[in-house]
Amino acid sequence: MTHFYGKTKICYGEDALANIEDLPAKQAFIVTDPFMVKIGFADRVKSHLDRAGIPHRTFDAVEPDPSLETVMKGAKLFMQDHADLIIALGGGSPIDAAKAIGHFGHKASENPVKPMLVAIPTTSGTGSEVTAISVVTDKVNEVKIPLNDDDLIPDMAILDARFTRSLPPHVTAATGMDVLTHAIEAYTSRQANAFTSIYALHAIKCVFEFLPRAYANGDDMEARTQMLLASCMAGMAFNNSGLGITHGVAHSLGGIFHVPHGLANASMLSHAIRFNIFDAGIRYQEIAQALGLAATKVEEGTESLIQAIRDMNDSMGIPNRIRDLKIDESVFREQMDTMASNVLEDICTGGNPRQPSHGDVKLLLEEAW
Numbered sequence: 011m012t013h014f015y016g017k018t019k020i021c022y023g024e025d026a027l028a029n030i031e032d033l034p035a036k037q038a039f040i041v042t043d044p045f046m047v048k049i050g051f052a053d054r055v056k057s058h059l060d061r062a063g064i065p066h067r068t069f070d071a072v073e074p075d076p077s078l079e080t081v082m083k084g085a086k087l088f089m090q091d092h093a094d095l096i097i098a099l100g101g102g103s104p105i106d107a108a109k110a111i112g113h114f115g116h117k118a119s120e121n122p123v124k125p126m127l128v129a130i131p132t133t134s135g136t137g138s139e140v141t142a143i144s145v146v147t148d149k150v151n152e153v154k155i156p157l158n159d160d161d162l163i164p165d166m167a168i169l170d171a172r173f174t175r176s177l178p179p180h181v182t183a184a185t186g187m188d189v190l191t192h193a194i195e196a197y198t199s200r201q202a203n204a205f206t207s208i209y210a211l212h213a214i215k216c217v218f219e220f221l222p223r224a225y226a227n228g229d230d231m232e233a234r235t236q237m238l239l240a241s242c243m244a245g246m247a248f249n250n251s252g253l254g255i256t257h258g259v260a261h262s263l264g265g266i267f268h269v270p271h272g273l274a275n276a277s278m279l280s281h282a283i284r285f286n287i288f289d290a291g292i293r294y295q296e297i298a299q300a301l302g303l304a305a306t307k308v309e310e311g312t313e314s315l316i317q318a319i320r321d322m323n324d325s326m327g328i329p330n331r332i333r334d335l336k337i338d339e340s341v342f343r344e345q346m347d348t349m350a351s352n353v354l355e356d357i358c359t360g361g362n363p364r365q366p367s368h369g370d371v372k373l374l375l376e377e378a379w
């Protein structure tokens with residue numbers, strides 16, 4: 011069976027935030043981090059709730075890679091308030107935490123009605139505002155707990171580029187390359203379909219056109235808006251199609267060497283494309299053609315795409331090899347077997363067009379070093 015599920019009402023444009031005032035809520039629970047409060051972003055959300063007469067509490071204890079402990083603390087407060095609206099404000103971490111708070115809080119409460127979840131992303135990267143995924147970390151046992159349930163998909167996403175305006179260039183670059191990786195892996199996934207491909211291809215074109223502009227000038231609001239839309243569309247695509255081996259490797263590089271997610275994807279992406287050429291070459295050629303690159307043959311299209319990705323990384327100071335990610339070579343080699351096993355077990359690798367063996371993954375890691 012082929013399916014495409016898109017549940018989230020997406021609001022964007024100048025007055026998008028004002029949609030909060032029309033929500034049929036009695037008590038709101040804002041999930042965010044201390045920085046969002048400090049720079050006044052939480053106040054913007056609160057002022058709309060105040061105008062609508064919706065009482066609210068702000069839970070601003072979310073840390074990067076939110077812990078189970080934080081989520082449970084939030085769920086307890088959310089239940090105490092009998093909140094019927096959760097507003098997630100921030101990057102991937104507050105949105106992931108808000109999804110988990112709603113999930114656990116609702117499970118533990120006696121209220122049969124699920125709280126409404128509104129996500130307001132402040133980076134253009136994760137697509138978490140439209141996906142069914144949340145990852146929380148059990149810091150006591152040092153394990154990641156991935157949640158994946160259609161119930162976690164936000165009911166509404168508000169895309170307001172003013173929230174991404176102050177992102178520094180290196181964050182714009184890394185999160186933007188994460189969007190590109192989501193879109194390219196969604197387009198070439200084993201589970202790609204007609205609907206996911208349309209969203210993915212549009213997102214790819216947007217990134218090539220607008221990421222260099224958003225990187226060069228953070229105040230370019232057209233570029234900021236288009237990157238938010240691209241991030242959301244790539245999220246819609248991969249939420250249905252799954253991803254690929256670039257993400258499998260990035261998760262392992264993140265887990266073992268703490269390489270930031272976007273950076274790990276950016277430096278792996280071109281290697282993964284070459285790795286997949288015999289299984290997805292035609293799809294890479296299609297992408298290259300859509301971008302107006304030289305692509306008369308499969309090989310030429312794939313090479314053009316690889317070169318375009320490398321050039322974009324170069325122009326933003328992002329490495330094209332693992333060795334330039336401040337990883338010690340001897341530790342990398344020691345960890346290679348473990349990494350290859352991690353990659354094979356990673357849920358994202360299941361969507362990759364080429365189904366690799368342990369040895370294939372090691373060769374890929376060697377190539378990318």
Ligand SMILES: [Zn+2]
Binds near residue numbers: 188191192257271275
């Ligand atoms: Zn990603």
